[in-house]
Amino acid sequence: AQRVTQPEKLLSVFKGAPVELKCNYSYSGSPELFWYVQYSRQRLQLLLRHISRESIKGFTADLNKGETSFHLKKPFAQEEDSAMYYCALSGGYGGSQGNLIFGKGTKLSVKP
Amino acid sequence: EAGVAQSPRYKIIEKRQSVAFWCNPISGHATLYWYQQILGQGPKLLIQFQNNGVVDDSQLPKDRFSAERLKGVDSTLKIQPAKLEDSAVYLCASSSYRTSTETQYFGPGTRLLVL
Numbered sequence: 001a002q003r004v005t006q007p008e009k010l011l012s013v014f015k016g017a018p019v020e021l022k023c024n025y026s027y028s029g030s031p032e033l034f035w036y037v038q039y040s041r042q043r044l045q046l047l048l049r050h051i052s053r054e055s056i057k058g059f060t061a062d063l064n065k066g067e068t069s070f071h072l073k074k075p076f077a078q079e080e081d082s083a084m085y086y087c088a089l090s091g092g093y094g095g096s097q098g099n100l101i102f103g104k105g106t107k108l109s110v111k112p
Numbered sequence: 113e114a115g116v117a118q119s120p121r122y123k124i125i126e127k128r129q130s131v132a133f134w135c136n137p138i139s140g141h142a143t144l145y146w147y148q149q150i151l152g153q154g155p156k157l158l159i160q161f162q163n164n165g166v167v168d169d170s171q172l173p174k175d176r177f178s179a180e181r182l183k184g185v186d187s188t189l190k191i192q193p194a195k196l197e198d199s200a201v202y203l204c205a206s207s208s209y210r211t212s213t214e215t216q217y218f219g220p221g222t223r224l225l226v227l
């Protein structure tokens with residue numbers, strides 16, 4: 001079954017500390033992985049996707065197929081990073097193409 | 113460009129009543145999604161449209177939920193009759209194409225409370 005697991009409901013760090021939000025997935029094919037973010041009172045929006053291998057707002061995420069993980073990392077957290085983060089996967093073909101399967105989300109709180 | 117629009121933003125109804133939500137996607141976006149987000153959970157796909165055709169409605173509770181996308185633009189999602197467990201935020205999203213890597217743009221959501 002397709003599933004995304006985010007083990008931490010809440011992650012609290014101090015400003016300047018490194019951050020790692022964990023994401024593990026279960027999928028039989030070759031999924032596309034994404035991180036979506038929702039800042040307070042804003043819409044859910046795409047942060048980054050694994051296929052782009054990009055760094056957005058200092059965040060990076062590496063797909064590890066062996067460990068079926070897609071953890072989100074940032075070396076130095078900023079207060080403006082405080083938000084709800086969702087890991088999501090999308091099937092690569094067929095009826096599931098384009099559909100996003102979300103984890104339950106991790107709330108990141110960056111303290112001054 | 114204008115974002116995905118949804119209305120109403122909030123709705124409170126009693127169980128067994130009916131309710132309808134409206135979504136206007138980004139202009140030109142062929143694919144439209146409805147998600148249900150229960151408190152403490154991530155969004156869950158209810159239905160996916162490609163233009164005015166249904167691509168995936170496998171998780172839509174068809175005994176009470178219905179959705180349509182006439183003319184391949186706006187969409188409505190209806191619940192009739194509502195149950196307490198339908199209390200959630202209903203998110204509409206759209207994307208240019210139906211590919212797994214295409215960015216989905218989300219609306220602000222409609223928060224439904226069923227009493």
